[in-house]
Amino acid sequence: MVNRTGNLTEDGIHVDMEHLKKGEVNLGTSIMAIQFADGVILGADSRTTTGAYIANRVTDKLTQITDSIWCCRSGSAADTQAVADIVRYHLNLFEIQNGHPPSVATAASIFQEICYTNKDALTAGIIVAGVDRHKGGQVYNIPLGGSLHQSKYTISGSGSSYIYGFCDSYWKDDMNLEEGMKFVKEALKEAIKWDGSSGGVIRMVVLKKGKKPERHLFLPDEDYVDPPKKQAE
Amino acid sequence: MNQFPHGWGRPRDDVYGAYDSSYLNSTEPVSHTQRPIVTGTSVLGVKFNGGVIIAADNIASYGSLARYDNVERLLQVGTHTVVGAGGDISDMQYLHLLLDNLLIKEQYPADDHALLAPQVHTYISRVLYQRRNKFDPLWNSILTAGADPKTSEPFLSYVDLRGTTYTAPALATGYGAHLAVPILRRHVPDEEACASLSQEDAEKLVEECMKVLWYRDARSGVKYSWAVVTKDGVTTGNNKIENQSWKFAEMIKGYGAQNV
Amino acid sequence: MTSIGTGYDLSNSVFSPDGRNFQVEYAQKAVENGPTTIGLRCKDGVILACEKLITSKLLVPGSNKRISTVDRHIGIATSGLIPDGKHFINRARDEAISWRRNFKDSVPIASLADRMGSYAQAYTLYSSVRPFGVTAIVAGADNDGPGLYMIEPSGLYWGYFGAATGKGRQAAKSEIEKLNLSELTLLQGIKEAARIIYVAHDDNKDKEFEIEMTWVTKDAKTANAAVTGSRGMIWNGWVHEEVPKELLEEAAREAKKAVEEEDEEDDDAKGEEKMDEDL
Numbered sequence A: 001m002v003n004r005t006g007n008l009t010e011d012g013i014h015v016d017m018e019h020l021k022k023g024e025v026n027l028g029t030s031i032m033a034i035q036f037a038d039g040v041i042l043g044a045d046s047r048t049t050t051g052a053y054i055a056n057r058v059t060d061k062l063t064q065i066t067d068s069i070w071c072c073r074s075g076s077a078a079d080t081q082a083v084a085d086i087v088r089y090h091l092n093l094f095e096i097q098n099g100h101p102p103s104v105a106t107a108a109s110i111f112q113e114i115c116y117t118n119k120d121a122l123t124a125g126i127i128v129a130g131v132d133r134h135k136g137g138q139v140y141n142i143p144l145g146g147s148l149h150q151s152k153y154t155i156s157g158s159g160s161s162y163i164y165g166f167c168d169s170y171w172k173d174d175m176n177l178e179e180g181m182k183f184v185k186e187a188l189k190e191a192i193k194w195d196g197s198s199g200g201v202i203r204m205v206v207l208k209k210g211k212k213p214e215r216h217l218f219l220p221d222e223d224y225v226d227p228p229k230k231q232a233e
Numbered sequence B: 001m002n003q004f005p006h007g008w009g010r011p012r013d014d015v016y017g018a019y020d021s022s023y024l025n026s027t028e029p030v031s032h033t034q035r036p037i038v039t040g041t042s043v044l045g046v047k048f049n050g051g052v053i054i055a056a057d058n059i060a061s062y063g064s065l066a067r068y069d070n071v072e073r074l075l076q077v078g079t080h081t082v083v084g085a086g087g088d089i090s091d092m093q094y095l096h097l098l099l100d101n102l103l104i105k106e107q108y109p110a111d112d113h114a115l116l117a118p119q120v121h122t123y124i125s126r127v128l129y130q131r132r133n134k135f136d137p138l139w140n141s142i143l144t145a146g147a148d149p150k151t152s153e154p155f156l157s158y159v160d161l162r163g164t165t166y167t168a169p170a171l172a173t174g175y176g177a178h179l180a181v182p183i184l185r186r187h188v189p190d191e192e193a194c195a196s197l198s199q200e201d202a203e204k205l206v207e208e209c210m211k212v213l214w215y216r217d218a219r220s221g222v223k224y225s226w227a228v229v230t231k232d233g234v235t236t237g238n239n240k241i242e243n244q245s246w247k248f249a250e251m252i253k254g255y256g257a258q259n260v
Numbered sequence C: 001m002t003s004i005g006t007g008y009d010l011s012n013s014v015f016s017p018d019g020r021n022f023q024v025e026y027a028q029k030a031v032e033n034g035p036t037t038i039g040l041r042c043k044d045g046v047i048l049a050c051e052k053l054i055t056s057k058l059l060v061p062g063s064n065k066r067i068s069t070v071d072r073h074i075g076i077a078t079s080g081l082i083p084d085g086k087h088f089i090n091r092a093r094d095e096a097i098s099w100r101r102n103f104k105d106s107v108p109i110a111s112l113a114d115r116m117g118s119y120a121q122a123y124t125l126y127s128s129v130r131p132f133g134v135t136a137i138v139a140g141a142d143n144d145g146p147g148l149y150m151i152e153p154s155g156l157y158w159g160y161f162g163a164a165t166g167k168g169r170q171a172a173k174s175e176i177e178k179l180n181l182s183e184l185t186l187l188q189g190i191k192e193a194a195r196i197i198y199v200a201h202d203d204n205k206d207k208e209f210e211i212e213m214t215w216v217t218k219d220a221k222t223a224n225a226a227v228t229g230s231r232g233m234i235w236n237g238w239v240h241e242e243v244p245k246e247l248l249e250e251a252a253r254e255a256k257k258a259v260e261e262e263d264e265e266d267d268d269a270k271g272e273e274k275m276d277e278d279l
Helices: A017-022 A077-098 A106-115 A158-170 A175-195 B087-105 B116-133 B174-181 B181-187 B191-197 B199-216 B249-250 C022-032 C082-103 C109-122 C169-175 C187-204 C245-278
Strands: A031-036 A039-044 A048-050 A053-056 A063-064 A069-076 A124-132 A135-140 A150-151 A153-156 A203-209 A214-218 A229-231 B038-040 B043-050 B052-058 B058-062 B064-068 B074-076 B081-088 B140-147 B156-159 B165-167 B170-172 B223-230 B232-242 C037-042 C045-053 C068-073 C074-080 C134-144 C147-152 C155-160 C161-163 C210-215 C238-242
Touching: A017 B140, A031 A069, A031 A124, A031 A135, A031 A158, A031 A175, A039 A063, A039 A069, A039 A124, A039 A135, A039 A175, A048 A077, A048 B074, A053 A135, A063 A077, A063 A106, A063 A124, A063 A203, A069 A077, A069 A106, A069 C022, A077 A124, A077 A214, A106 A124, A106 A135, A106 C082, A124 A153, A124 A203, A124 C045, A135 A153, A135 B038, A150 A153, A153 A158, A153 A175, A153 B058, A158 A175, A158 C037, A175 A203, A175 B223, B038 B087, B043 B081, B043 B140, B043 B181, B043 B191, B052 B074, B052 B081, B052 B140, B052 B199, B052 C074, B074 B223, B074 B232, B081 B087, B081 B116, B081 B232, B081 C245, B087 B116, B087 B140, B087 C082, B116 B140, B116 B156, B156 B170, B170 B181, B174 B199, B181 B199, B199 B223, B199 C037, C022 C074, C022 C134, C037 C074, C037 C134, C037 C147, C037 C169, C045 C134, C045 C187, C068 C082, C068 C210, C068 C238, C074 C210, C082 C109, C109 C147, C109 C155, C134 C161, C134 C210, C161 C169, C169 C187, C187 C210, C187 C245, C210 C245
Parallel strands: B140 B223
Antiparallel strands: A031 A039, A031 A153, A039 A203, A048 A053, A063 A069, A069 A124, A124 A135, A135 A150, A203 A214, A214 A229, B038 B058, B038 B081, B043 B052, B043 B170, B052 B223, B058 B064, B074 B081, B081 B140, B140 B156, B156 B165, B223 B232, C037 C045, C037 C161, C045 C210, C068 C074, C074 C134, C134 C147, C147 C155, C210 C238
């Protein structure tokens, strides 16, 4: 039988695909997105690991797809970057062909289509969040199998296991920006605290209808304190 | 550009031997999904006099994590059919898409002909069986419930990821097949028993079974959806399991000799 | 049409020296003799109506539909060659299904009209094909509300408040122009539509005809249960369906009466004229 892993005998070159897969960079992660009164907030930690080694301690897991639709990536960095790039291409084309930007639901459904049809090959857990002209702020989650779930807020990644209780207890509908950012920050602080695969800084992106995306950064050595440092997008 | 690994400037062939690219041309079979990921648990269904009732809870589990508690697993298909799915939620959503397209195509001729439960059941069973033959199954077990708009004749059938189908006066998928079916069969052992079961009693029976599943199925939820199909169409609703019995816990002390 | 027979009208892929594509113009001729078909974009939905001449007493009433459902929320009426219309509708259905597969959403009317416009235009480019001998009126509704488009054999399409094509289009258009479509409701609209079909019919009075009429509505009371999607299905809440029989019959009755009264007035006037002549 053919050796699928490509292990060769004696002096051949070893190409062990299984080993390569294990060495892949993973976003063992804490990510989340919420709806609030004026739109959505996306949040993420910044740790990327290969095994126990931190390959990147200031990763940006919040990825822009269109002007007003972003996603949080978890799972394989390579897979989720590829998927995000493909979806960005499709949505740019959509806007050119149809003369208006795609809805958040459309964006989420393209993510889902790719994650579902390629479920055997992908390790991708993606949150899609954004605002559109008809339905305002929306949050969608696409977990491993490629199902699609809309909700008022969603959490994902390895660190999320530790904050189900926190989020369920402290969630309120229609929070203002300050309350919303506090909710996201406190949740991610707990996730970072308890999950070894999550850590580093907390990044947030705020999306409001008709406004430019707004980035926020919170640093661990400042105990993630307010006031947030605004950065121009 | 040569994109194959042996063109990447690898070590010299005379030192290390020729590159063995055999692993690129594997002759092994392609493998597909071998497990469900986000899952729903049991679906129950009982025929009664003039119709059928079907129920499923609203939990979608991720392993043992009750990941979502608001998932609708019953889908109305046309006017007189409801399809309930257990198993992988992503496959269920895909199946819903297929059924949606089926309904739209059925509408094209505008001949007032509508799909009823037996046709929907057969369609689903063919899809599932074809997928199992591709060794890429849709990981679901499904109940199709319906009633004939003219004769009131109830319809209830089962199909699973292998394309296995069967029908009975009362059916359940997943844990329900172990825990609920024995209870259901006690009330409706055969079609005659269904014919003398009232809708109200059928609803009570399903409530009771959902309660047992809530007690004993670790992947179940306290909130569930139900649908009743009669010749007049589909009625749906949401329920929460009530009249639970927990008080007796205070009688239970220790696990043997201890009694304080 | 002075250039007929000069050879420049034989192929799609050849322009005439004065820059015309005769095949497209001939296709438009095919439509000009088609049945009168109109579309009205009302405040709360869209109406499609079609005059159907009864070509044989052996036909079952209501058979041979010229208006088709393309998706739950879209209907298309075609005027011109029936087989071309069927092919056009099939393509529109495929486009709608493909949009659903890609975007898990109902196709917006503007997007479908654009796709179908491009499709029709592609049939004006190649010597191996001929243009569609139909004009299609696309009616539907989406997040932006009701939408009405008309696609011509050239591939040209515009959005309209009211559209008319086929034999009686001139009379129909001048009637449509009198309507205040942005305020008109569907219930008022079906009466106007029936009247317009009767008015446009005037010129060939001798032939029997029936009216085929559909609408795109959000009214749950009239919506055909078999057509609508349930929760969990892709559906924007709008339904393209036949106008309920009683409403259509009532509208047709009133329209017939109104037109006959008008005719009587005309006849009276003509009668007087005739008397003058006799004198």
